[in-house]
Amino acid sequence: MSTPTVAWRKRLLPVAATLLLAGTLAACGSSGGNGSSSAGKSNDPPWCGTKPITVGYAAGLGGNAWVDTSVAVYKNEAAKCSNITRVLDTNANADPQAAISQFNSLVAQGATAVVVLNGTGQALVPAVKSASARGVAVGIDMSGFAPDANAGYCCGLIWDTKAAGRSYATWMAKALKGKGRVIVLGGAAGQPSFDAMWDGVKEVFANYPDIKLVPDHWVATSEAQGQAQQAVAAQLANGPIDGVITDYADTAIGAMQAFQASGVPIPPIATNEQNRLGCEWETLHKSNPNFELYAASSLVEAAAQTLHMAVEQAQGIKSYSGDTAYDSKPFWDSLSADKKPACDQSYPQQAFMSGGIDAATAKKILGN
Template structure:
């Protein structure tokens, strides 16, 4: 009997030493930060990331950590915590609660689902913790939301293709996924732009569900149905699947809205009679989310014009919409028609974009973010 108790105690204490051993370096770091007074030794920032499993998200977390290190060197933040979950809403709540208990000053949350955070947000707000919903939107009273501007993203793409066609021609659309918030915002923007070009005819529009293979099969169907396609309006990763459909049909596309993943940029640069555009929906947005959170912690006030209605709650004016960081075209013309009204977006040439991703893996996205000065100027008083 005694032996049994002893053996169990040994096993458990092994686990305990393992955990404390692994964590000791970090946990002492934690311990010091928890007791720090924010105003004297810097803030503690917690970032709860709701999905972790593709290149884009991994790149986002890297960007966040790099930016945090910059702030740490400047002594503005004392420490930061990052947690990831595979779309598990309960786990995300547990992680957020752990961060609240560890004494963070601000929580940045990329939600698993826009509606599952109520209890965690409430307990954070009760403790006076600043809550910024970042990257993907969600609407909660008392929080800020900083997210990518899907409408701007899509209207740049749509305007580009309409202008390149000289305001006249037939296009086919391959959209994201019906009913998904992001795509609803994007398709509304596209429809608004297309209405301005009455001689552009949209032959058909079908969802490709942001999947290369699905987009490829839709495009193959288009190619066998229509013989008068002048351009393809699509977004994100679907561009590469569409190119494959053209290749399989033995045709070459002339105009198509594209993507900013390195492999697509490379293919595009090798095709002479083909023109495209890439608009970034950067992982680097998270840096701006952090900049805004730090600014707010430092007591700075946001410009009233910076805040717009939340995409999920029109009555809640708590959202900063981030314009695309880069617009990649062959010419890189900042004064082009499609750049109008997007002052914070930088037009760059395809060659420049390729240079920027030169030492990255093929699956990496062209990444970039506003400098801290640009954020301060654009969004703070």
Template sequence: MMKSCLGMNVLSGAALALSAFATVSPLSVTQAGAADWCKGIAGGVFCAEPAATPPSFCGTKEISVALADGFAQNPWRQMTTAAAINEASQCPNVTGWDHTDGQGNTQKAISDLSGLAARGVNAIVVFPDAGPAMLPAIRDAFKQGSTVVPYRARVGGEEGKDYSVFVGTNFHQDGVDWGKWMAKALNGKGNVAYLGGPAGTSQSRERADGILEAFKDYPGIVQIGQKPFEVTNWDSSMVAKSLGALIAQYPQIDGVIADLSMGVVASGVFERAGRPLPLIAGEDANVFGCTWKKLHDADAKSAFQYTTNSAEQWNVRLAVRWAIAEAAGGKMDQPLVITDPNGTKHTVAEAGVKEVTNFQLEDSLAGTVFCNPKLPESASNGTSLTDEQVLAALKGGL
């Protein structure tokens, strides 16, 4: 039996909530209580509903906050930016917000970060796509007096010396989870490719290590393509290019594991090549459940199956909390709890922890599939945002 509803009865993203104390839904408000800076972004759709008592991570000192992205123009980054705005808007002492896009250019990302520090932004959250190449600029911003919190991609260096706090996630476990699911789904035999991000990112290296760990017990599984991963820069066009090259080189592709996994289906590369979709493991996107439903409605014996972990757009929330707490004298004494579309609560970070723990969102073989007809294929169903906020985020321009 399906564990989630499909079609018109599908659970919407509005059922997914964020918990700062108990469970607080990230409602969209434009009322007077919302900060002016937040109301000025997309009409205030991302503003959190003001609480009688602000979360303890907010502290009391008035500060400005910025998110410095190495690359911001894919759906994951757009939804992540919306989640960051929503999180920061819970704090009435946050008086300003900025967001920069390095556009996949390391030198621009460095310049963006340097500019934020020079302007005196108090708390800066950084997604350092270029990895250690960003460390000198991060260190300089920190030494200029900004609270700097790199997250997800490791840069080296030391907390308290080169930056304030590093907020991570267990990418290795993602790789283990995906690799084990893939190997079992293929009955221990098949050709599998892994599509990662930029060449220097720790995120994809750690996932690749986890995948290899899982495959050790399955000698019949062969990793094809570039190793440790196909470099795609988390860019949809590069995902399509990599897949095209793989299809041209390998007559049989049984499975694809990918960071920006929605591109495996959304690119249409397999369809245009007259090849069936492989089994897929990766980060959640609406395209998977809706494609699964379409194919299985047309043919109950369809071979397409997939699994996803939450795409963790909410990871940025923990980074924003740490950045604000460090800059404004707040306390990190509450857990971060995410409620999935089935209503299950996941404590993804205990109080005071600097790393989130992910959770499996879908497994079509186990009957857990999400398709939200209100959202486009590029949306995720585990974002911690409402449907309205997701749709606004995907318009870009944040």
């Protein structure tokens, strides 16, 4: 996921796997109604309200499986409300100017409840603040803005990336027995969530004087596999890397490829789960016995709950203020006998296994 990542969150109430049933992923920038009347029906969920409403989802990060799945969750949840007449979404591909223009376009098209997955630092703050002042309910899905940005949005489910950083680092210190050189791979440059994750990592490693962070800052990769591979390869040219911390499976895979291309054994990696990561571990651990893997749960289900909050705010059902922290939980841990990483061949490689999504639904969203 980040996928993903900007405030990359105490735990959100789980959203059932049924959020994704019968859904297919539509192209970014698409729109569509649910084909029913504009008045809310008595069997609609209470969070829908009754007034006709247009909703939007503004993804700032480039299209990847985590973002695609989050958008699919949002669309399928919106389809539960007969009074949601248009369902819009955009993807800025980490381009700040595109993020601003696309967000403004959603508002111009009449969206009064907009979910934002930020991926462009603080670029969107003025636009969000302006829209919020005009009554648009803006909800933040996992990745938001710096705490002092005062963006004015109504509500947010924000990944507690500092807590995640502490979890990654605590596991890494155990895997490395308190000694080694560790690289931290992040998302788009300027994402505050990775600053927080970095702080959490440093907080733990302060107790381990023989663990060194290389380089002395987190490395931006836009959560892209190729950029992660390049970043790790560049750092390997400056010395060994004994561990990798990153929040997304794509960057973890990119790191693996860099070690393989350099003829270096794959070291322990701490990240978030995805099916292909389990498949890679099952295959590569046999020839890389020191390749241990920790993977926290994915966070895609949060898009639905964020939509609930934004719609409730726009409909006057509830009034929200501020963020709700969301803390991911351990899903795989190769150091633990009962949490070994696993590969499920019935699921797409890109599927997120911690969300409770069945194989058929995952294939509809992500393909085979």
